[in-house]
Amino acid sequence: MPLISDSIIKQVRENNDIVDVIGSYLPLVQKGKNYFCVCPFHDDHTPSMSVSREKQIFRCFVCGATGNAITFVRDYEKVSFQEAVDILAKKAGLNVNIQLKREDNTPYKEEYEIFNVVTMLYKNNLNSQKGAKAREYLEKRNLTKEVLDYFDIGLSLSTGVCKNLSTKYEKEKLINLGLAREDLSDLFTNRIMFTIKIIMVTQ
Numbered sequence: 184m185p186l187i188s189d190s191i192i193k194q195v196r197e198n199n200d201i202v203d204v205i206g207s208y209l210p211l212v213q214k215g216k217n218y219f220c221v222c223p224f225h226d227d228h229t230p231s232m233s234v235s236r237e238k239q240i241f242r243c244f245v246c247g248a249t250g251n252a253i254t255f256v257r258d259y260e261k262v263s264f265q266e267a268v269d270i271l272a273k274k275a276g277l278n279v280n281i282q283l284k285r286e287d288n289t290p291y292k293e294e295y296e297i298f299n300v301v302t303m304l305y306k307n308n309l310n311s312q313k314g315a316k317a318r319e320y321l322e323k324r325n326l327t328k329e330v331l332d333y334f335d336i337g338l339s340l341s342t343g344v345c346k347n348l349s350t351k352y353e354k355e356k357l358i359n360l361g362l363a364r365e366d367l368s369d370l371f372t373n374r375i376m377f378t379i380k381i382i383m384v385t386q
């Protein structure tokens with residue numbers, strides 16, 4: 184099964200203006216060529232996020248969150264990349280058939296949830312100030328921002344992720360998922376993280 188084809192992604196992006204997409208979630212104020220809103224990815228009180236219609240990207244000047252219409256929907260709605268493509272395809276009335284992996288009906292719903300939370304955390308790390316060195320390295324390896332976004336590449340730091348997660352999830356789960364050691368310390372610290380995903384798409 185192929186990944187979502189580039190042509191579907193292109194179609195979805197061409198038919199969803201980023202200003203309209205973000206504007207459907209958050210109030211936007213126009214200043215010159217760009218639009219601004221309160222950033223939903225950090226505790227923001229002044230509009231720190233700019234949205235460019237010309238470039239079809241958003242960028243937060245405080246937390247460094249950046250991306251396009253698809254990755255905004257993914258991160259805002261906390262869904263997978265495929266689900267975000269599906270949401271935007273439907274919004275634009277496009278007739279693409281994206282077969283989503285149904286995570287709702289599995290007995291591993293919580294495991295998926297944990298992986299999604301950790302993936303988001305790692306991605307935010309990579310986009311943060313602490314991720315500068317890793318980003319530089321990835322750039323040298325010719326991994327563009329789009330590729331990093333598409334494959335949910337992130338960065339683990341030594342911030343005690345599993346200890347925090349253990350307030351909400353069972354310790355055994357975190358260990359079985361290969362994220363934590365017996366003492367709840369993180370198995371992965373200061374590493375670039377590649378999320379493994381199974382994506383099935385039909386067109």
Ligand SMILES: [Zn+2]
Nearest residue numbers: 222225243246
């Ligand atoms: Zn932000």
